[in-house]
Amino acid sequence: EVQLVESGGGLVQPGGSLRLSCAASGFTFSSYEMNWVRQAPGKGLEWVSYISSSGSTIYYADSVKGRFTISRDNAKNSLYLQMNSLRAEDTAVYYCARELGYMDVWGKGTTVTVSS
Amino acid sequence: EIVLTQSPATLSLSPGERATLSCRASQSVSSYLAWYQQKPGQAPRLLIYDASNRATGIPARFSGSGSGTDFTLTISSLEPEDFAVYYCQSSSGTFGQGTRLEIK
Numbered sequence: 001e002v003q004l005v006e007s008g009g010g011l012v013q014p015g016g017s018l019r020l021s022c023a024a025s026g027f028t029f030s031s032y033e034m035n036w037v038r039q040a041p042g043k044g045l046e047w048v049s050y051i052s053s054s055g056s057t058i059y060y061a062d063s064v065k066g067r068f069t070i071s072r073d074n075a076k077n078s079l080y081l082q083m084n085s086l087r088a089e090d091t092a093v094y095y096c097a098r099e100l101g102y103m104d105v106w107g108k109g110t111t112v113t114v115s116s
Numbered sequence: 117e118i119v120l121t122q123s124p125a126t127l128s129l130s131p132g133e134r135a136t137l138s139c140r141a142s143q144s145v146s147s148y149l150a151w152y153q154q155k156p157g158q159a160p161r162l163l164i165y166d167a168s169n170r171a172t173g174i175p176a177r178f179s180g181s182g183s184g185t186d187f188t189l190t191i192s193s194l195e196p197e198d199f200a201v202y203y204c205q206s207s208s209g210t211f212g213q214g215t216r217l218e219i220k
Binding site for chain 2: 045050103104108
């Protein structure tokens, strides 16, 4: 079964850091581009970051550029999002999603809450 | 940056009725547009990709059309499980703000 499972969310103070992980199974992870997408409470979907299959091409939304870093370890079938200098407006459910020009597989998400 | 505008924001219909949801792009996205369904507490689910192709396992009552800047998601006869929020997305990653489909 094709599956993505996020982890690493939690409560963090403003200015703090958090590292999210996404474990992939049931498909050849190294062949696929990946994304992080977030959803603030009661709001719509916001694309956060993209990484190519090899990791050589990376894009970020302006809202997180310079603070978040996407990476992957194809040997471990894992995707990561390092989040630094967190702000209250980063509070959201964070999803990882497989990319095919559209997002065909999504994880269930992990919740990040930025609050003092 | 491509902006996607969905309308209406909320659509109130009854089971069995036809639903028509719109997504307009600020510039041409060719046919590179996808539609997703999201229910409360769940991750989004891919319904339609490349404007008109149904994803695996999606019922035939869901259909997509359009190209360029104007796109439509049609649900031919609403089932109770179809009441949810629907998002469009371009291949650039941008999402529309969503249309909430609610029971009338």
